[in-house]
Amino acid sequence: MEFAFKLNEGRMRRYIAIACCIITVGCASKEEPVIDQSSQSQVVEKYLKNGAWNHHYLTKEWDEWISKGIEEDSTIAFLWQQKALPFWKRKKYALAVKYYDKAVELNRHKWLSRRGFLRCIFSKEYEGALSDLEAYRNEFGPTYEQDHPLEFYMGICHLQLNRFDKALEVLQGSVQAQESEYGLEGVHYLDRYYLAIAYYENGQYDQAIAEFDKTLEEYPVFSDAQYYKSLSLNYLGDKESAQSLMAEAKANFDAGHTFNEDSNPYEDYPYQITWQWSSAEAMLR
16 A cells, blocks of 8 residues: 655745746746747747647647747747656757757756756756756745755755765755745655765764664655664664665565655666665675
């Protein structure tokens, strides 16, 4: 049975805040921006609503319709964003970034933070992602992408660049800010997971276990958190508990209890455990 999350008061407040950011910034893939010029509205109507959106985004018709729209008016950021969409999903990142760059150039406020998210999770351009995320925060203030604050992705980028001290600093600040605003139960389990990973990478295993435990309070069968908690226990010398927890983690993974982000059908997230299960026994020796 699929694990269900409890919607507590803190999480409800958090979702309301995220919804407000989405309404203000707009980050859904098919969300149409406000277009002042009537001629641009007509182009969107003709080539998206009555054209590309009548086809799946992986079909050639999708790209053909959007290319015609761009040929008629190449100054509509939304057309470039929609043209880039299938290339992200197909892992053709050079093309995806090329077209998305045009969207950002034409509407920086709307698409800059989204490009930072995509560079972090999809194309793995961590320095570029950091540049986008920090620039957006400095120019426009805080926002969310895929239910997480920008600092969540900044922390991931620093982890992937082995800047573990900086990752810990960023993720600590992010989680503390969310706790202050939404309460202890209002923090997404993945925000705590990556904070725990930062402690783990810094060799602070007691602190890592404490954060993994908080993660597992919200998602008790989260195999990835159990995997790294097991390694942390092993480093602290509790090998029996580590081996027992690793076996439980593998069973939960086999049952499908892992990351459940919207982007997971297309991309594994950093520190998401996939093939590493085959090495777990050797790592616990």
